[in-house]
Amino acid sequence: MKPGDMFTYIGSIIASFMFFWAMFERYFPSQIIKQFEKYSQRLVTTIYPYIQITFHEFTGERMMRSEAYSAIENYLSSKASTQAKRLKGDIAKNNQSLVLSMDDHEEVADEFNGIKLWWASGKHAMKSQSISFNNMTDEKRYYKLTFHKYHRDMILGTYLNYVMKEGNDIKVKNRQRKLYTNNGSYWSHVVFQHPATFQTLAMEPKEKELIIDDLITFSKSGEFYAGIGRAWKRGYLLYGPPGTGKSTMIAAMANLLGYDLYDLELTNVKDNTELRKLLIETSSKSIIVIEDIDCSLDLTGQRRKKRGKREEEEEEKDPRQKQQGMEESDGKNSKVTLSGLLNFIDGLWSACGGERLIVFTTNYVEKLDPALVRKGRMDKHIELSYCGFEAFKLLAKNYLKIESHHLFGTICELLKETKITPAEVAEHLMPKTSSGDAELYLKSLIQALQLAKEEANLKYEEVATKSEPTLN
Ligand SMILES: Nc1ncnc2c1ncn2[C@@H]1O[C@H](COP(=O)(O)OP(=O)(O)OP(=O)(O)O)[C@@H](O)[C@H]1O
Numbered sequence: 001m002k003p004g005d006m007f008t009y010i011g012s013i014i015a016s017f018m019f020f021w022a023m024f025e026r027y028f029p030s031q032i033i034k035q036f037e038k039y040s041q042r043l044v045t046t047i048y049p050y051i052q053i054t055f056h057e058f059t060g061e062r063m064m065r066s067e068a069y070s071a072i073e074n075y076l077s078s079k080a081s082t083q084a085k086r087l088k089g090d091i092a093k094n095n096q097s098l099v100l101s102m103d104d105h106e107e108v109a110d111e112f113n114g115i116k117l118w119w120a121s122g123k124h125a126m127k128s129q130s131i132s133f134n135n136m137t138d139e140k141r142y143y144k145l146t147f148h149k150y151h152r153d154m155i156l157g158t159y160l161n162y163v164m165k166e167g168n169d170i171k172v173k174n175r176q177r178k179l180y181t182n183n184g185s186y187w188s189h190v191v192f193q194h195p196a197t198f199q200t201l202a203m204e205p206k207e208k209e210l211i212i213d214d215l216i217t218f219s220k221s222g223e224f225y226a227g228i229g230r231a232w233k234r235g236y237l238l239y240g241p242p243g244t245g246k247s248t249m250i251a252a253m254a255n256l257l258g259y260d261l262y263d264l265e266l267t268n269v270k271d272n273t274e275l276r277k278l279l280i281e282t283s284s285k286s287i288i289v290i291e292d293i294d295c296s297l298d299l300t301g302q303r304r305k306k307r308g309k310r311e312e313e314e315e316e317k318d319p320r321q322k323q324q325g326m327e328e329s330d331g332k333n334s335k336v337t338l339s340g341l342l343n344f345i346d347g348l349w350s351a352c353g354g355e356r357l358i359v360f361t362t363n364y365v366e367k368l369d370p371a372l373v374r375k376g377r378m379d380k381h382i383e384l385s386y387c388g389f390e391a392f393k394l395l396a397k398n399y400l401k402i403e404s405h406h407l408f409g410t411i412c413e414l415l416k417e418t419k420i421t422p423a424e425v426a427e428h429l430m431p432k433t434s435s436g437d438a439e440l441y442l443k444s445l446i447q448a449l450q451l452a453k454e455e456a457n458l459k460y461e462e463v464a465t466k467s468e469p470t471l472n
């Protein structure tokens with residue numbers, strides 16, 4: 001029986017006693033009446049098999065807004081939108097989405113491990129002691145949870161923990177997210193509002209699915225990481241030519257998981273100590289990004305070789321100079337070293353707070369120091385490459401709102417023979433006039449592809465003639 005029905009049933013019994021009660025009060029002394037009240041209360045508690053817990057909106061002496069109340073409010077928002085008849089709507093703090101919650105005196109049902117529970121919202125009017133300038137303080141809202149006493153342990157333990165966690169996760173998703181950049185050893189931030197999503201990111205669909213899966217699994221694996229004694233973090237290395245969507249993918253990752261972004265400019269960091277300070281200040285649920293890692297630090301074997309012979313000779317004379325040369329990047333003042341950076345990836349600090357992604361990007365993966373890219377350090381290597389036909393179709397769908405066209409066949413063939421980045425394709429598909437015809441843009445793309453093909457052929461021929469042996 002639903003607790004609401006149970007109330008009605010008990011209510012009707014009580015109503016029929018009302019009459020007798022009035023008689024009773026009139027003819028019996030107050031001592032006996034008090035005893036009777038006490039026992040009747042106990043009787044109702046014994047008959048009524050449900051437990052109720054009330055969560056008030058404001059608690060404590062200073063009447064602070066209760067965190068439990070707001071977590072429950074978030075948790076119930078999805079249930080309210082499907083079950084409640086009267087809802088309240090508000091704009092979330094990220095100013096992007098509408099958040100719905102149940103209105104006062106509504107009830108929604110929930111189920112947990114096969115157990116049924118009921119949540120009801122309500123409010124009391126408070127008798128204000130002082131003059132209030134804020135009408136809201138005159139109302140005391142609360143959520144009431146009702147469940148069968150048989151499930152007491154499960155609900156008070158596992159279920160309520162689950163509600164708090166889910167509610168807080170929703171709150172994090174709805175919050176206003178930030179993009180931090182470092183100016184020397186300080187972070188400054190702006191509101192992060194990048195429109196990129198995985199839906200708009202053009203790449204092979206299967207590969208995209210794998211990346212999304214990987215990210216979501218990571219974000220839900222807090223307990224797993226704790227269980228195996230590892231810091232809750234994951235490293236990604238995104239590599240590929242310019243304009244293939246590395247930065248776009250990072251924005252899409254942040255949007256998918258609802259994380260903040262820390263864009264770390266290593267060339268602005270004086271030394272390892274400053275690097276450590278910056279990293280300790282990063283919060284959990286964030287992505288720490290180091291773009292163009294090969295340009296930020298002297299981390300590439302190639303660059304080391306590139307250093308002049310004279311420099312090396314001088315270093316041999318004075319080993320201290322060598323140490324300095326290793327630490328300084330080409331012409332930059334940063335003394336952040338590779339070992340400093342590796343400590344950042346593996347070190348103790350990385351366990352603080354947890355739930356962090358570390359993303360490096362580079363155009364030249366082959367030039368990176370093997371220590372940096374070895375497996376286990378960067379958990380996932382993702383190559384973003386030239387535009388294939390599947391990626392093109394997604395761009396055409398997003399930019400031109402078409403899913404097929406008689407020119408698609410020609411484009412498919414040309415894409416197999418040429419190397420063009422998604423950024424270049426997007427440039428051709430970008431509507432230039434309000435009445436732009438899709439065919440016009442596709443033809444412009446075909447022209448660009450044919451040109452790229454011819455240039456590639458010319459280069460190939462040049463190389464071939466240069467490498468032909470000369471007969472003298
Ligand atoms: N895979 C893609 N899907 C959708 N749009 C893309 C993709 N790749 C590039 N673009 C478009 O091209 C622009 C440049 O891409 P982005 O900055 O992500 O490239 P990048 O790989 O980070 O380049 P770089 O190596 O120069 O930093 C973006 O604004 C985006 O609109």
Ligand SMILES: [Mg+2]
Nearest residue numbers: 246247248291
């Ligand atoms: Mg980029």
